[in-house]
Amino acid sequence: MADAFGRAILDHHRGERAEPLWQCDGEERLRHPIEEFYFEPFDADSAAGAWLEERLDGPLVDLGAGAGRDALYFQEHFETAAVEASDALVETLEARGVENARCGDMFRLRDQFERGRFRSALAIGTQVGLAGSMRGLREFLGDLARVTTPDATAVVDMYDPEYGDADEMLGFRADPTPGLAYRVNWFEYEGDADEALLFRLFSPDRLREATAGTGWVVADVYRPSDASYYRAALEKR
Structure with a gap:
């Protein structure tokens, strides 16, 4: 199976990337900003970095760790496990110095970790939208609750x-249901194309609705700009 995204990130780390990584929807394509998104160091002094650091503790699981920006920072403070679905990304994580990197599926946490394994969880990269539906999101949150402690915290975006x-986002698909939409896109690199990704987009109110019965509540919502992107801090109650 093609892994255009993972190969591009690994090639960039090695200094071997000669072509762009494209994010595509039909005939529309955008150059994906690899350096900015994945290789800039974690900025603990920024408002976004400080907000995030205040809400996490160890042991931490970083779900969809990318090239390891966050894992590299937090492992200096407490135990951190970095999970990625791509072998190429796991290789990147290890090459960059992430101490505990593993290949895994963030939507099958029960199969990978024991109950109460982590004190905090981080899922930055909007990959939570791959849950695909309100039911899928609720199931993910339930599984995340199982592998975290009773006083756990989590941050998702x-x-x-x-x-x-x-x-105006690439791949946006409207939905008549308030607070919901879809996004469809895929990555291409050096002639290879990954499978299309189907994201469900959730407003903060829909996220709050999805937490019902999972053990989580939305404690805070942080918007770093006027754009649609946001981060949500979850707590157990």
């Missing part, structure tokens, strides 16, 4: 389909 420039 998403796009709010009702806020800012959401409808």
